[in-house]
Amino acid sequence: MPFAVYVLGLAVFAQGTSEFMLSGLVPGIAADLGVSVPAAGLLTSAFAVGMVVGAPSMTLAARRWPRRRTLLVFLCAFVAVHVAGALTGSYAVLLATRVAAALANAGFWAVALAAATALVPPESRARATSVVVGGVTVACVAGVPAGAxxxxxxxWRAAFWAVAVVSVPAVVAVARTIPDDRPAAPSARGELRALADRGLLRILAVNALFQGATFCSFTYLATLVTEVTGLAPGWVPGMLALFGAGSFAGVVIAGRVADRRPGALIAAGMTSSAIGWAVLALAAGNVAATVALVFAQGMLAFGTGPALIARVLARGAAAPTLAGGYATAAFNVGGAVGPWLGGAAIGAGLGYRSPVWASAVLMALAVTLAATSAGTPPWRTRSARAGSRAYGRARWGGRTSRTGS
Known part of the structure; x- marks a missing residue:
């Protein structure tokens, strides 16, 4: 795996830390800026909305720029808005910096996914995707707890400064390792037309449902382990880190399997994840079962997720610049809708197990959508053939398409 791919993973680590660390900083921000806790919580929502809007729009705006230049512009903007956020005493300015950070993060993510897969041979694309997405899992394990x-x-300002400082080595490394090639992109209209493909839209919908299931339970994991499992609040950081450790293990293991057996990995991962969320909802009162399932669900979530993202990039080969943007948008649609659904379930008086049941339902919908796509589920796919195409002859939605280099 080229060193440049790991550099992209380092940058995503810094950005993932920024995205998720705010949940532990909300009380301090509210007190310091003189706003309510719900108002401070809107900073998280603003980031999620910025990611969804920014992924396709920023990618479209920079689609003909050389990749290294594009990545540096987005990464330097990300650093600058964190410095501005750390210095400001205005809630409105801080809110604006979170939106700007999300736009930069979304643009970087989309271009990084395309750049990582362009740096490796076709038979290693899913593994390269796993390395980039792995930056998020390392953020969950180390970055988010460190920020808190x-x-x-x-x-809270110290956490913002830390994200800016950690991003600087990534800026230097991107400048030195990423080729400054200009992507051979078709017209914007042609890319948008390619993204109207029904099979690709199904894959994006499955991605959104899958990520929604993951973040629905992850967001309310603290309340589950304290209110249902009965663990003391001091256990919460450890349980969050355990989920992150499982995520990291999933990325490492699946990254070595996804290019050889992508269909089998996706089928097994999605089905097992749906069953696992249901079992966790039932067994959350048992400490041993909860500990084991939190690790397992983290492993399944981030072991299967990169393979689904790689499938988006493969199916969207006719839209080489925008496919990464839409994959990023689908990821963050799930990241926004899942927590909202879990919160709505708790607010409706369904109890603290209800977000986990909601995750099971979302995963069941994802499996059903994939399995009923014109009668041909996404896992009926041949393995990748080295040097010729990303996933051989990929069959999704009853249609056959060649996705290649």
Whole structure:
């Protein structure tokens, strides 16, 4: 795997830390800026909305730029808005910086996915995708807890400064390792036409449902383990880190399998994830079962997710610049809708197990959509053939398409 792919993973680590760390900083931000806790919580929603809107729009705006230049522009903008956020005393300015950070993050994500797969041979594309997405899992394991610790000890601004500082080595590494090639992109109208393909839209919908299921339960994992499992609040960071450790294990293991057996990995991962969320909802009162299932669900979520993203990039080969943007948007649609659905379930008085049941339902919908797509589920796919095409002859939605290099 080229070193440049790991550099992209490092940058995604910094950005993933910024995206998720805010949940532990909301009380401090609210107190410091003199706003309500719900108002401070809107900073998270603003970031999610910025990611969904920014992924396709930023990619479209920079689609003909050389990749290294594009990545550097987005990454430097990301650093700059975090410095501005750390310095401001205005809630409105901080809200604006979160939207700007999300736009930069979304653009970087989309271009990074395309760049990573362009740097490797066709038979290694899913593994390259796993390395980039792996930056998010490392953020969950190390970055988010570290940000919360910094915020608790030195104030929320310290966490913003830390994200900016961690991003600087990524800027230098991107400048030195990423080729400054200009992607051979078709016309914007041609790419948009390619993205209207029904099979691709189904894959995007499955991605959104899958990620929604993951973040629905992850967002309310703390309340599950304290209110249902009965663990003390001091266990919460450890359980979150355990989910992150499972995610990292899933990325590492699946990254070595996804290019050889993508169909089998997706089928097994999606089905097992649906069953796992249902079992966790039933067994959440048992400590041992909860510990095991939290790790397992993290592993399934981030072991299967990159393979689904790679499938989007493969199916969207006719839209080489925008496919990554739409894959990023689908990821973040799930990241926004899932927590909202889990919160609505709790607010309706369904209890603290209800977000996990909601995750099981979302996963069941994802499996059903995939399995009933014109009678041909996505896992009926031949393995990749080295040097010739990304996933051989990929069959999804009853149609056959060649996705290649």
């Amino acid at each position: 610790l910094l915020g608790g000890q030195f104030g």
